[in-house]
Structures are given as structure tokens and as C-alpha cells.
Amino acid sequence: MVCRCCLCALICCLLKVPWVLEQPGSSLLEWHPYFQLLCKRFKIFRAFVWVGSYGGGSPKPTLLYSNYPWIQQMYLPLPKHVEWDAEMSRKYIDGSGIQRVCGGADLKHSQYYPKLFGHGFAQLYAKHEHEVRKEVRQQAPFGCKGTRGYPLQNNCPLNGGFKINGGSKPFFLTLGFLF
Numbered sequence: 001m002v003c004r005c006c007l008c009a010l011i012c013c014l015l016k017v018p019w020v021l022e023q024p025g026s027s028l029l030e031w032h033p034y035f036q037l038l039c040k041r042f043k044i045f046r047a048f049v050w051v052g053s054y055g056g057g058s059p060k061p062t063l064l065y066s067n068y069p070w071i072q073q074m075y076l077p078l079p080k081h082v083e084w085d086a087e088m089s090r091k092y093i094d095g096s097g098i099q100r101v102c103g104g105a106d107l108k109h110s111q112y113y114p115k116l117f118g119h120g121f122a123q124l125y126a127k128h129e130h131e132v133r134k135e136v137r138q139q140a141p142f143g144c145k146g147t148r149g150y151p152l153q154n155n156c157p158l159n160g161g162f163k164i165n166g167g168s169k170p171f172f173l174t175l176g177f178l179f
Contacts, residue, residue, distance in 0.1 A: 006034040009067070013042045016136045018068045018125070025061025047072045051110075053079060054117035057086040058110055070128045074120065086110065 005021055012019040023029050025048070030036075038044060044065055051060035053076035064071050087104030094100050 002029060002032045003034050006032075006038050009038055009044075010041070013038075013067050016132070018132055019066060020071060020121075021065040023063045023065070025063055027063055029063075029065070042067060045069045045071055047074050049074050050076065050078045051113065051117060052082070052084065053077065054120060055114040056110065056117070057106060058084050058088050060088075060110055068128065068132070070124060070131070073124055076120075 009019055009021065011017075021029075030039075030046075044067060047064040047066070049062045049064055050056075051062055052058055059078055064074060086106040086109070088107050088110060089101050090104045091099060091101050
């Protein structure tokens with residue numbers, strides 16, 4: 001799975017398409033050899049986010065990785081004086097007397113992002129969309145020319161962006177939802 005995500009991120013980096021890879025706060029992704037190769041070849045930025053800062057039912061520490069530095073602006077401090085009542089894990093002692101931990105009753109609900117997180121992300125992208133467009137125009141990615149050297153009208157970023165569903169805005173790829 002990490003190999004596929006790194007391959008998608010590599011392609012996006014070459015095309016100057018912004019991407020975000022979301023990981024739990026305890027993720028070991030940074031130490032995976034393919035992700036380390038990606039970080040050596042391209043500048044990758046990491047942001048720490050509390051999903052609870054955006055209205056989640058638990059603090060849920062989360063890491064966001066991206067090829068654009070403005071992803072780091074997603075950080076919000078965790079609200080003070082909030083009682084987190086969601087049961088994410090449950091401790092118990094099994095039949096042999098060993099303490100175990102399993103997922104709590106609310107763990108499944110924590111996989112969804114609050115609407116405020118989506119709104120915050122959309123506002124952040126809208127704020128920096130001009131930077132993405134400028135960078136795409138400055139450097140044409142490989143494969144942007146037709147067989148005779150003419151730009152491809154339907155998918156060349158130099159022609160105003162990638163055409164998705166009839167639109168001409170650059171698209172944003174969220175790698176966590178691909179696989």
C-alpha cells in the first residue's frame with residue numbers, strides 16, 4: 001500500500017499536482033524506504049493536526065504529508081476544557097490474566113472527518129490556488145507535449161489546468177482515498 005501511495009505521490013510531484021497523504025499520529029510511514037526515497041527526490045512537508053480541533057469527537061492526532069508547504073497551516077491547537085467522551089479504546093483483562101486493549105464503541109465513527117476539517121482544507125487550498133497555478137505554468141511536466149510537439153489541449157496544465165468533468169481547474173489528489 002505504501003508503495004502505491006508513493007508512486008502516486010511521485011507522479012503528482014512530477015506533474016506539480018498538489019497531494020495530501022493522511023496518516024494516524026502513530027504512523028511509521030516516514031521510515032518506509034519508498035517514502036524516504038520520495039523525500040530525497042522531492043521536498044515533502046509534514047503537518048500535525050488534531051482532528052478534535054475541527055469538531056471531532058476525540059482529539060485524534062493525525063499527520064498530513066504534502067508536496068506544498070501551506071499544508072502546515074492546517075494545525076490548530078486542541079481546544080482546552082473539552083471533555084472527550086468518545087470511547088476509542090477499551091482495556092480489559094483476558095482469561096489468562098493479561099491486560100489487553102481493543103477498539104472502543106466509538107472507534108469506527110472516528111474514521112470520518114468533521115465538516116469543519118473539510119471546510120478548513122478547502123479554504124486553505126483556495127487561499128493558495130494561485131501559487132499552484134503559477135508553479136504549473138512555470139514548469140511543464142513531462143508528457144505534456146503531443147507527438148508533434150504541440151501541447152495537448154485536453155490535459156496540459158499549461159492550458160489553464162487539467163480538465164476534469166468539463167472544468168479547467170487544477171485538481172487536488174488526496175492519496176488516502178485512492179486505495
